[in-house]
Amino acid sequence: MTRTYRWALSLVLLAVVLVMISPILWLVSSSLKSSADMASFPPTWWPSQPRFENYTEAITSVNFLGAAQNSLTIAFISTTLTTLSSAWVGFGFARLTAPGKKQLFVVLLATMMLPGIVTLVPTYLIFAKLHMVNTYWPWVAWGLGGSAFLIFLFRQFFAGIPREMEEAAIIDGCGYVGIFWRIFLPQSWPVIAASVILSFTHAWGDFVGPAMFLSQDSTTLAVAMATGYVNDKGLPMNNLVAAGAVMYVLPVLILFLFMQRRFVSGFSTSGIK
């Protein structure tokens, strides 16, 4: 590789990085602007007088900490249960035999094609009948049901583990529950990491679910921010939205920074690239 080639490659990569990072930079810049700065023309990348008080207003004008706690609770419930149940079901599809297993797997994959919005009102009616609206029980139910994509991910990963390992465990007297807990699950950290990141990001960023199933007192940060940063006429205060959004993405960024290596290997070792 010549020096010129390396320079050219670096420049191209730098340009790509700038393109990818520019929305985040714009978000941070907007979070420090006044309302008039937001509307100025031509747009400015950096405000002449940064308004750091946007951040304090973003925290105080909605119940930011309370809503963040609700978001974390839901994300924790959802992430833990979805990952565990998806791993269990993925193991079953990968290692157990039963009549109709293949057909059932096709049905499972087909559910990924169904937009969630289609089932929203019927789902509400079911949970309303079960008196689960305005509680976190829907997230427990959804978590226990697993995720079709994550089941697929786990199934692909478990299918790649040598069958001899499973047979040796059976000869040593280990049942399938033990095989799952002691042998398969400890080997699947990359997929678990991918599952945790995907489940957490989905639950943390979900707007429709909390908007439908929770009241304003118990709702999540996504809903509180989307509906709370408004003036007396209910119109958006975009600089506060930006400041809130900067704080909102931090947990996901931190989670990803800590788990990114395993996240990538989770996909590469499950046959999905």
Add this chain to the structure above:
Amino acid sequence: MTTTNAGLSRRRFLALGSAAAGGALAVGCSPASSTNTPAAAPGTGSAAKGTVTVMSQSGEFGPKEAKAAGQALGVTVKTVEYDLTKLTAMLASGNPPDVVRGMGALDTPYLVARQVAENLDPYFAKSTLIKADDIDPVNDLWRFDGEKQGSGPRYGFAKDYSQDCTIWFNSALFDQAKVTHPSATTPLLLDELLDEGKRLVKRQGAKVSVYGLNPNGLGLFTQLSWLTDLAGGKLTSDDLASVDFSSSEAQRALTWYLDYAKAGIGPTVLNPDPNGWDGPTFQAGRMAATLSGYWLGGLFAGDPKSAKVAGFAPAPQFDTGRRISPCFGATGLWIPKASKNKDAAWAVLEWFMAGDPAKARAAGGWGIPPLKSLQKLMPQKLPYQKQAYEVQMAEQQHFSVTSVTPYVRQDAINAVITRELPKAIKGSMSAGQFADTLNSQINAQLADGKKRLR
């Protein structure tokens, strides 16, 4: 399947599903509550007890207002954020909110035709806070007799309102462009306004740096209906079941709007204002004139720079001599027929519309109070507030109710206009072809909506 639950027949459930898919609100209600007249006389606010769930927006009726209502009335008030899908689901589940946000001007016929909203006349008759002779005529937008908006029972009440085609202008931008300020008493002619917009617009290259005019209001259909009215015609038929964009008056309205859009002097569906609404754009000194209504002035009280340059003027008109200054919002509250705690719901509604919150809103300047007695509280300390107050008080006499159709939601009609408008702006479709397209698509929507209601 015969019924989905005690309060929801199969037919209505199907109607609900299709309406939800189209962004529409269509729900059923129990046979026992299918009449518009309550069987028994309701209680008054003093009988209020239990829990009331209010579905509104955080900025209007959120947890803070819920707490205050609870303290004032001795009831427990819970709030859920307004969302049409959620409202549909709650109504379908038979457990709706007790009080719901709505826009009287646009929602009333739709809600009443589906027998969703409670007739509030018996409550108004007993109210100690809201007297019949104190009610501003704008609240007639919350009335519907089955054929016409503006008469019949009251189904809701406005929290505040504006006459949405009145003009806010930036006097400094007018001075810079050497354009005479709009008169506070004589309405501008629409053609003059368009001409002034062309002189007021500022560009940097191909981009607009200062908008000359924004006449888009709260939605294109209502705006075009108003323009057609001003031209001496009617966009919607008397039975509210069809539209006609091909009449000479409607063509005049369409042509005026297309001239505006093609001139590139303000936001359009092709070049929307990135700020989403006029407030920040006006504050940044980038909006010369906007047909926004009185409420926008509430923003300037906390912004001395805007307060110094803001001016208010009557709604414009064509040269036909017709002067109409409509209200397309009358945003307020209504009570679902299926509410399980209507007496307490009324108490909350009454308190919010005529109690302390109403007085605070009146003084805030974000809209005109729905009760005449509260209108003296509108802010008049700053020069722009005093000028706006005087113009607004004179403008009230030009308000009149225009009925909207009960067969489809305005969102659905606006979606058709927004989809077809770019072709007309770009010139690939003439005004006549645009009218024919709108007639065909909107009339199909209306026919379908009417069929579903049978």
